[in-house]
């Protein structure tokens with residue numbers, strides 16, 4: 001009798017054409033961040049037609065559905081939003097009309113992250129059609145606004161659901177490698193105060209722009225970050241300075257400096273602010289985490305700190321072990337788990353909510369957001385099988 005992995009592989013091979021068509025249709029519906037409605041509605045209909053249970057759209061606009069009734073629940077998340085499609089000139093064709101050439105697919109979102117979403121949709125179908133639905137509960141989420149505020153909309157999703165899954169598979173491009181962590185990020189805001197005055201009588205005031213220069217310089221030369229053996233070192237980069245000045249003949253009374261801080265393991269929120277104190281010291285400037293306000297396409301408002309922590313799972317955690325085993329069963333190749341060098345929804349799901357998480361997906365992360373997103377058809381089909389097998393193995397392990 002064929003092993004489960006062989007049956008899943010066979011199922012995906014038989015559904016290859018359908019999966020490619022599904023992805024082509026999904027790519028053709030523009031779904032830039034905060035404008036995902038049409039793609040979400042299309043997906044909801046598809047999932048209903050495919051026999052998914054509990055197909056719904058939550059208040060933030062994420063699409064959710066379930067397959068199976070196993071004791072263990074695995075949430076499988078891929079984001080449905082993309083960056084702007086880009087021009088026909090840059091791509092050489094309309095990036096919303098997916099092209100097939102040399103065994104690969106190209107178009108906006110095939111790598112980030114519609115290919116992963118398509119692979120998840122067919123993974124759930126395989127579990128049901130192969131009669132494996134008693135072994136795990138496969139929750140599928142197509143989340144919104146990930147490109148702008150990773151973590152925020154899955155947080156809204158979890159808060160609305162009221163219960164947390166036992167584990168999460170974050171489906172994002174990983175070159176078919178199992179991922180067990182990534183750095184976090186925070187947007188730091190530093191307010192340098194001076195005193196506005198007419199430029200012709202500047203001695204009556206204090207120029208906040210000039211006062212901010214040593215602060216910017218000190219941040220730029222700051223290198224003393226904690227080194228983590230898996231994630232490496234954190235970093236900080238000044239990305240913007242905003243002058244509060246009513247006219248161009250007034251010296252500014254306030255300058256707000258923004259800095260992107262990449263967060264490694266074991267660096268707390270307070271630590272990020274404390275380490276800046278000696279850098280801003282004599283200027284009396286105050287550092288804080290920026291507060292961001294967003295509104296999703298449904299009108300759902302989210303106000304939150306611009307703080308997305310890092311997360312790391314142990315290589316021998318049952319979830320990571322399940323994913324590595326599934327990858328080996330499907331591809332025949334052994335490997336270690338690696339890290340992502342970008343931030344995903346796992347920043348909330350694992351970094352804040354503490355749900356065991358693993359990352360995996362078809363496609364090269366280096367191609368994200370560019371005008372040459374290319375995804376090998378074999379990887380798409382293979383990733384779909386790995387998703388199904390990983391959820392299944394984890395469900396079996398947890399009993």
Ligand SMILES: [Zn+2]
Pocket residue numbers: 079112113146172
């Ligand atoms: Zn992505």
